[in-house]
Amino acid sequence: MDTLVAKTGTLLNSAADVFDQVVSKASQFESTLSPAAMSVVRGFMGNDVLSAGFFLMIIGSSYTFFKDLIVGYYQEVQSWFYVSIIVQEGDQLYNWLSDWISERPLTNSIRHLSAKTVWPENDEDLDYFDDGEEERPKLVYAPGSGSHVLYHMGYKVSVSRETPEQDNSSDDSDRDRSRFLKKQSITISTIGWDMRLLKMIVQDAMDKSYKKKAGKTTIYSTQPFDSYWSNTETRTPRAFHSVILAKGLKEELLSDITMFRKSARWYQDRGIPYRRGYLLHGPPGTGKTSFIVALAGHLKMNVCIVNLGISGFNDKQLNQLLNGAPRNSILLMEDVDAALVKRKAGKDQEGENNVTLSGILNSLDGITAQEGSVVFMTTNHIRKLAPALIRPGRCDRKLLFDYADEHQVRGMCLKFLLSRSASGQLTKDRIPNGETSSDEVDPEEQARMDAYDAHVREVAEQVCLKITHKDAVTTAQLQAFFMLHRESPDTIVDAIPDFLKELVREREALSTKKRLQRQRAQKMKAKKEAEKKKEKEAEIAAGEKVGTSEDEDDEDEESASEFNSDSDDNNESEGGSASVFGAKKINGEANGLRTPRQSEWSPSSWEA
Numbered sequence: 256m257d258t259l260v261a262k263t264g265t266l267l268n269s270a271a272d273v274f275d276q277v278v279s280k281a282s283q284f285e286s287t288l289s290p291a292a293m294s295v296v297r298g299f300m301g302n303d304v305l306s307a308g309f310f311l312m313i314i315g316s317s318y319t320f321f322k323d324l325i326v327g328y329y330q331e332v333q334s335w336f337y338v339s340i341i342v343q344e345g346d347q348l349y350n351w352l353s354d355w356i357s358e359r360p361l362t363n364s365i366r367h368l369s370a371k372t373v374w375p376e377n378d379e380d381l382d383y384f385d386d387g388e389e390e391r392p393k394l395v396y397a398p399g400s401g402s403h404v405l406y407h408m409g410y411k412v413s414v415s416r417e418t419p420e421q422d423n424s425s426d427d428s429d430r431d432r433s434r435f436l437k438k439q440s441i442t443i444s445t446i447g448w449d450m451r452l453l454k455m456i457v458q459d460a461m462d463k464s465y466k467k468k469a470g471k472t473t474i475y476s477t478q479p480f481d482s483y484w485s486n487t488e489t490r491t492p493r494a495f496h497s498v499i500l501a502k503g504l505k506e507e508l509l510s511d512i513t514m515f516r517k518s519a520r521w522y523q524d525r526g527i528p529y530r531r532g533y534l535l536h537g538p539p540g541t542g543k544t545s546f547i548v549a550l551a552g553h554l555k556m557n558v559c560i561v562n563l564g565i566s567g568f569n570d571k572q573l574n575q576l577l578n579g580a581p582r583n584s585i586l587l588m589e590d591v592d593a594a595l596v597k598r599k600a601g602k603d604q605e606g607e608n609n610v611t612l613s614g615i616l617n618s619l620d621g622i623t624a625q626e627g628s629v630v631f632m633t634t635n636h637i638r639k640l641a642p643a644l645i646r647p648g649r650c651d652r653k654l655l656f657d658y659a660d661e662h663q664v665r666g667m668c669l670k671f672l673l674s675r676s677a678s679g680q681l682t683k684d685r686i687p688n689g690e691t692s693s694d695e696v697d698p699e700e701q702a703r704m705d706a707y708d709a710h711v712r713e714v715a716e717q718v719c720l721k722i723t724h725k726d727a728v729t730t731a732q733l734q735a736f737f738m739l740h741r742e743s744p745d746t747i748v749d750a751i752p753d754f755l756k757e758l759v760r761e762r763e764a765l766s767t768k769k770r771l772q773r774q775r776a777q778k779m780k781a782k783k784e785a786e787k788k789k790e791k792e793a794e795i796a797a798g799e800k801v802g803t804s805e806d807e808d809d810e811d812e813e814s815a816s817e818f819n820s821d822s823d824d825n826n827e828s829e830g831g832s833a834s835v836f837g838a839k840k841i842n843g844e845a846n847g848l849r850t851p852r853q854s855e856w857s858p859s860s861w862e863a
């Protein structure tokens with residue numbers, strides 16, 4: 256009440272002050288006016304229309320003033336009778352509370368809903384597909400924007416979801432930027448002065464979320480212009496055995512990370528920043544992302560994925576993202592090369608919508624929020640990466656995820672054809688009638704399946720003879736092939752020649768496309784250079800001062816490096832040998848396999 260009285264007093268005092276000042280200023284003003292100006296003012300006062308307009312203006316202003324005053328008072332008075340908690344987007348609590356609200360029964364008073372689709376949890380290894388009707392998502396409704404009433408433990412709780420006004424700017428980047436600046440918020444409030452109910456709700460939302468996450472992998476991602484992890488997906492961990500890498504590679508990486516996670520003290524004692532960086536490089540579809548997600552599930556960690564190939568991130572946002580990653584997370588920066596290529600292309604936007612190399616380096620060096628950070632970077636073009644990015648300290652291990660070797664061909668074949676997956680579980684489509692569990696299989700059926708598996712193993716050996724490392728087949732391509740023939744192991748071996756021919760055709764088409772692009776780029780470059788040369792000659796002829804601007808220098812440098820990066824691609828196989836470090840040992844010598852030749856590994860075969 257004291258606040259109200261004080262506020263009214265202040266307002267009336269200031270109104271009186273303003274009035275006094277207006278009167279004194281008016282008389283001063285009158286004395287300073289020339290007779291001619293005074294006659295204009297008098298004319299204005301004598302004009303009925305103008306006077307009426309002036310009067311209406313005063314009325315309008317007074318109305319607005321008193322309306323604001325009353326609304327202010329009303330809100331002040333209202334706030335005495337309820338308590339509230341506000342949660343902003345960007346904090347994990349926002350998502351927890353959103354989920355909590357969407358799980359409450361909706362009351363009839365809620366007339367504005369938001370709807371979203373949610374896919375049901377699939378407890379099986381996602382690599383195995385179910386036949387039958389196409390699966391549909393669940394529809395989940397929640398109170399939409401505005402204020403709504405819900406009930407919790409018999410108490411009435413008001414939920415208000417504030418969505419910042421949309422920016423209708425025609426400029427995409429402005430719109431996105433405004434999204435970045437304005438965050439959504441949820442306010443929960445209840446009548447009374449006791450905060451306990453609201454705190455219980457918040458606690459309940461958090462507990463429920465942790466319960467849901469238990470034993471699952473949470474994947475955090477973000478949207479351009481967001482500097483926080485705005486999307487969360489909780490899913491059954493991908494089985495570690497379902498990712499098939501070159502012999503020993505998976506185990507080696509696992510033991511490296513496990514060792515790192517136990518070595519906090521060791522790092523501390525030696526004054527080394529407690530973080531570990533990995534670079535996984537190689538052709539697309541060799542299992543880089545799948546491995547990281549499966550590893551996170553295996554280690555009971557979360558994954559935070561940021562794709563640097565998408566424009567809309569600047570250095571500041573990247574820094575905030577990496578430092579704001581939830582605890583116990585693997586940070587995954589995908590397509591690090593793409594960010595740097597974009598930087599070259601959009602030089603004038605550098606630092607606004609794109610991350611810069613120095614921005615990435617600073618972000619990596621500055622990850623201080625989490626002790627024991629595990630950072631993975633993936634790329635299809637290691638040679639395009641700046642040495643500073645992949646030096647030890649930022650990137651401690653560089654591992655090549657190469658085309659499938661014998662171990663992987665066999666593994667992928669068995670994974671899709673055996674009646675038992677590597678975990679020993681019967682795959683659904685091999686279980687008689689698709690209903691019985693492995694415990695209930697009768698001995699006759701068991702014997703039939705054992706015979707079937709023995710046959711599949713023989714087929715896998717024949718497949719290994721026909722698809723070799725030099726065929727440059729990725730594990731993703733193998734997955735597609737084996738999935739197609741999973742019901743008919745007998746036809747697989749005969750289908751291999753056509754499969755390989757098709758891959759060669761695809762590769763040739765891609766490399767032709769790439770060659771044409773390169774030729775076009777070279778022609779453009781030659782044309783530009785010829786134009787520049789002509790201009791310079793004209794300047795010299797005109798006797799003008801000839802100088803190369805800083806910008807031009809930069810441009811030359813950029814186009815040269817762009818050109819180099821193309822030629823780098825062609826040499827990537829050699830680069831692989833320099834950078835593979837432990838992985839090459841695993842992929843090559845240790846396996847008894849030879850290191851891939853340049854032509855086998857040539858990125859021109861996979862680059863689009």
Ligand SMILES: Nc1ncnc2c1ncn2[C@@H]1O[C@H](COP(=O)(O)OP(=O)(O)OP(=O)(O)O)[C@@H](O)[C@H]1O
Nearest residue numbers: 497498499500538539540541542543544545730731
């Ligand atoms: N080594 C592998 N073991 C099992 N599955 C794999 C493997 N490699 C690829 N796959 C399958 O192929 C698909 C694509 O794999 P993934 O996205 O992990 O490849 P990637 O190397 O990360 O590709 P990119 O470089 O394009 O990001 C997934 O469905 C995955 O299950």
